[in-house]
Amino acid sequence: MILKQRTKPLPLKKLDAAIPRLSPQFPGLPKMKEDAKMQQQGYSGEIKVDYFLDNLAPMYTILQDIYLHENSKNFQIDSIVIANYSIAVVDTKHYKGTITFNTTLKQLTRSDGQIESGFEYPVTQIKNQTFHLQNWLNQRHLGHIPINCFVAIADPSTVIQAEGNQEEVGNYVAHAAEIPQRIMNADWQFGQKGATTLSDYQVGRTILGECGEFDMNLFKRYNMRPTDILPGVICPECGWRGMQRVHSGWCCRKCKCYSKDAHLTALNDYLLLVKRTITNTECMWFLGLKSRHAASRILKNSPLIYYPKNRSWRRR
Known part of the structure; x- marks a missing residue:
């Protein structure tokens, strides 16, 4: 079942509400529009990945858009799938064109045919999210649960390339349509190795009970004042x-x-x-x-x- 359904992120709601209520001369308006466009693109990518992960709902427990607190730090996870023997952490990336994973430099580059841009390495990001979740589970006496992690590429037309260790990239990265099968295969392997059967719903309720919502202070970020809101x-x-x-x-x-x-x-x-x-x-x-x-x-x-x-x- 889907225990927590994804909704439009609160920072994006605020941007969409604020932009039409600002003077065209407001200095931070171009940056706000750019950020809103990027956040909308990310949200649209998450919805695309949800379409495939939702197929697992009859078998497993799914939580979307999780925001937790661990050791004085907050961390966010796009999707968590609690299966029979393990948990899968899924991070969504919505890139157009060709993306290249450099396993030596730990860098991602994207090319749209004209411009090449660099981004934070998604494999490192998903490993950090998994690390925080593992610590969070340890503190609640659930550290025995194995965790898998995957990077889901939302757009099926995106070309995925690897420089260096292709197998390393292939272990973590796949188009969204392939992710559910990977989750099932990984969970089956844990079962074959004798992992303990999980009460997926109860584990999901434990996570949901401490889940917050990521927010953003628009006034501080864009140097706004309440009087700027028309x-x-x-x-x-x-x-x-x-x-x-x-x-x-x-x-x-x-x-x-x-x-x-x-x-x-x-x-x-x-x-x-x-x-x-x-x-x-x-x-x-x-x-x-x-x-x-x-x-x-x-x-x-x-x-x-x-x-x-x-x-x-x-x-x-």
Whole structure:
């Protein structure tokens, strides 16, 4: 079963919410757009790999996007598959073109036919993730569980090359479609060697019980201030910021689009970017409302919960 389902990463949610609410002259905007594009590409690659790993769900326990704390350090794992006798750690890489693993220099290079770029060595990355997970399991008296690790290449058209020890690269790296079979083969071999049968669901629950969510402080990273976040309801059709409230909905002055619930995205943006709570007055300002009663009705009809002590609204 899939015990933890992948969702859109919180840093990417924040970037997607912030970028349309910044002035075009904001100095950090180009970098934010570039980072959002890279994070979206990584997320899309993880979804592609999930498509194949999900085939193991009837047999094994799967956790996606794991974030744990070990010895004062945090570590993140794209996917964990808990099989009958072992655990498989899977790291996703979404590269286009040709990638070359240099086993001597421990470096990855990618070529798209015009530009060659260097990246951190994925095999070293996955070994470090496995090391942290092994220590984490040891501290919870689960150190007897063997761990395999794999680097899944999300795009089937990506050409994989190796300079140096090709067998070393082949032991860890494969296209996503091949990873499930590798996991099953490795687990079967541990069973043949007499490994203890796992209660995969219980091990999964133990990991899930301490799993957090990776976050990023946009204001610190991009030198933003809260006042840089511009208010207004954004049109779902053309992206214009500043839809007007009309009877039972919102109207875009630019493209004349009508929406009943465009304000829900704006409320979500506020809670993501500004504060975790919102008051009636703050709602009026951020949605561009002139009436406190209108703000009150919107908040009451939203999925948010009212907390009388602070006279504010927040998510469930």
